[in-house]
Amino acid sequence: MGNYLALVNSKHKFNVEDVEGFSYIEYEKENAKNEDQFPIYLEEETYKAFMGLKKELTESNINLKVVSGRRTPAQQSDIAKQIYEEKLIQFKNSGIKDSFAEEKAQEYVSSFVNKPNESEHHTGLALDAQPSRIKENFLTKLQNSFINKGDSFSLKVARKIEALDRRVMNRVVHSKLEKYGFILRYKEEDFAKTGVHSEPWHYRFVGRENAKNINRSGLCLEDFILKQIENEQIK
Helix, strand or coil: CCCCCCCCCCCCCCCHHCCCCEEEEEHHHHHHHHHHHCCEEEEEHHHHHHHHHHHHHHHCEEEEEECCCCCCHHHHHHHHHHHHHHHHHHHHHCCCCCCHHHHHHHHHHHHHHCCCCCHHHHCEEEEEEEEECCCCCHHHHHHHHHHCCCHHHHHHHHHHHHHHHHHHHHHHHHHHHHHHHHHHHHCHHHHHCCEEEEECCCECCCCCHHHHHHHHCCCCHHHHHHHHHHHHHHH
């Protein structure tokens, strides 16, 4: 049986033994390409839990879509290269000199993209998801009213309203993660331990009991596992 508390980061490389016994399911076959153009696969229990979460969220006028699931180390490397190239072009177009643009692009990738064999996406227990509204609400109607005006100021206001509504949706989603065995994996206050900045879209399946215990402890996954090891040694 696989390990639902498998730890993968820069200090703990991906261990294939942690996923032995896992089965994987393709997410939404009719629309199975994610933002990285790879078919989306999730570990079976992770998939079932996500579909339960997704169904409940429809009652809150939220559609939650997985945009990234299990990745191989090779796919992780391809993602890093793609983001590096996109950022390099962006920095160069902003007037930054070539050598400094390359440095800044690499710095960005190092800060926001895990290296191959250092991403928990390899396990199929982690996913990135995007919430959107199923039907218009007050904020989306207000946003559209500003978009329709078309001037630069109105478009700026529309973007701020969109960001506000996304924060509102994220709060609703995050409040329901534990019920389905997920934790919000990367919080800004845990950066020193996880090495990853805040990612409100990144959910990690650990199982209901583990999710409850992790949240009650107030610890990130790294410290929670360390505490478990210490408790076992005391026993």
